[in-house]
Amino acid sequence: MAEIVRMPKMSDTMTEGVIAKWHKKVGDTVKSGELMAEIETDKATMDYESFNSGTVLYLGAEEGQAIQVDDVLAVVGNKGEDYKALLAGAGKSAENGGKSKGDEKAPQAQSAQPQKETQTATAVDTSGIKAEIVLMPKMSDTMEEGVIAAWHKKPGDSVKTGELLAEVETDKATMEYESYNTGTLLYVGAEAGKAIPVDGVLAIIGEKDADWKTLLKAHQSGGKEQKAAETKGEPKKETSQAASAPVAEKVDAKGEHGSNGRIKASPLAKKLARDRGLDIGQIPGSGDQGRITKRDVENFKPSEQKAGEKEGKAGAPVSLPKVVGEESFEDIAVSQMRKAIAKRLAESKFTAPHFYLTMEINMDKAVEARKSINEISPVKISFNDMVVKAVAAALRQHPDVNVSWLGDRMRRNHHIHIGVAVAVKEGLLVPVIRFADNKSLSHIAVEVKDLAQKAQDKKLQPSDWEGSTFTISNLGMFGIEEFTAIINTPDACILAVGGIKETPIVRDGQIVPGNVMKVTLSCDHRAVDGAVGSAFLKTLKGLLEDPVRILI
Secondary structure, eight states: OOEEEEOOOOSTTOOEEEEEEESSOTTOEEOTTSEEEEEEOSSOEEEEEOSOOEEEEEESSOTTOEEETTSEEEEEESTTOOOHHHHHTTTTTGGGTTOOTTOOHHHHHHTOOOOOOSSOOOOOOOTTOOEEEEEOOOOSTTOOEEEEEEESSOTTOEEOTTSEEEEEEOSSOEEEEEOSOOEEEEEESSOTTOEEETTSEEEEEEOTTOOHHHHHHHHHHTSHHHHHHHHHHOHHHHHHHHHHOOOBOOOOSSOOSSTTSSOOBOHHHHHHHHHTTOOGGGSOOOSGGGOBOHHHHHHOOGGGSOHHHHHTSSSOOOOOOOOOOOOOOOOOOOOHHHHHHHHHHHHHHHHSOEEEEEEEEEOHHHHHHHHHHHHHOSSOOOHHHHHHHHHHHHHHHOTTTSEEEOSSOEEEOSSOOEEEOEEETTEEEOOEETTGGGSOHHHHHHHHHHHHHHHHTTOOOHHHHSOOSEEEEEOGGGTOOOOOOOOOTTBSEEEEEEEEEEEEEEETTEEEEEEEEEEEEEEETTTOOHHHHHHHHHHHHHHHHSGGGGGO
């Protein structure tokens, strides 16, 4: 009898599927388990294997066309059968998954959830029922439910251990579920496209005439009969094993080889063969339709291959070594300093609209000037000290950068206090060089070193880190060429300073070696505009490229 095959819901967000390729055409014979079509969803191109046996009487769309979920994908029945009346009433039979009225055994089995009884159920001993409940395994750490992408068995079919039972779509991937039970599939917990919560009833497998309805009722009631069945059949153990068995693998859009140009093998079998360095194509399958299972791979011995097959091989299979490792970690308590850093920087990043301006500065003259200064200076002057002094001088010329954003008002600071970021073991501190524009290079050098040492020794006082109007973060000593920094609120700007790198530059039309330093200014767009920040950087560039101007 003809049956309607409907477009399955192959992902949780799928609303329609595009026919990428038909593997059967009208008039062809199709068997249960045979590849019928390749369907492109919103997430992947998946193989659709038929659950029906018979002749393809009708196809719902041509290749490249879309079919809505639950609309008619195909009609399969007896050769020459009149399916038009069935097709005309397809909308009314949607509840039956496209089955004709004369063949409702499978839908009844799938929807045979026992109704709640008004009276209290009497405890029933189910230990004599030769069937087991298969629960939905937890296939990922965040999985709460699984959507049945496809059933590879239907009620009444025989199932063997290792055979593919269903494809289950989790929150991370579509996985193949292999049976750990042998018997007859008596009941399935949901139709294709429907969800089953973790530890919900996925299926019931047992002897053909087993009273699965009583077993299901006992399981749902959670009474003594359920415990008795679990004690005897140990379904919990089976479920635990099943939970760890599936291997995440999207259904191949294009197979490898075989009757339909593909190898029928479970993902677990493929992974095991790959780990053992075996050619999956050389392993005979014992499953349905010649499907290769985990057991086939485990029992396969390369030495038992036929001599002719050996001669056709280019070389022996590669045996990969087993990698043994142990996952470990330690939880580290967050210090008060780290908490404060996290809070301030998060507030800055997510409340202040940052924008960034990057400029290259030729440091040739700065290198020469530093060498000359250090010949007579009582303390060693660093490039960072020169940057602090140059920034202070540039801020004096651009007071609109030396501002603070206070929410309902903006403060233009007449004094210049430069915060210098210092890395310590627990995080980051920003001691302040006060009135930096009025201090000499040697004064700045001594103060920066003193504050940095206090920071390392945890001896800074609040007066040492409060009140900055502009901040500098220098990572040049670590070999960093360029980076962006997060604004140290309530300052409106922070300057990220990279290392000095010897690089080819063009001077008077000639390529010559030069020392270049990149700086990036992070600006709070609420207080500083692009033109203002750019003018500041232009002045800073001029001061560092001709350092004698810093001293004026």
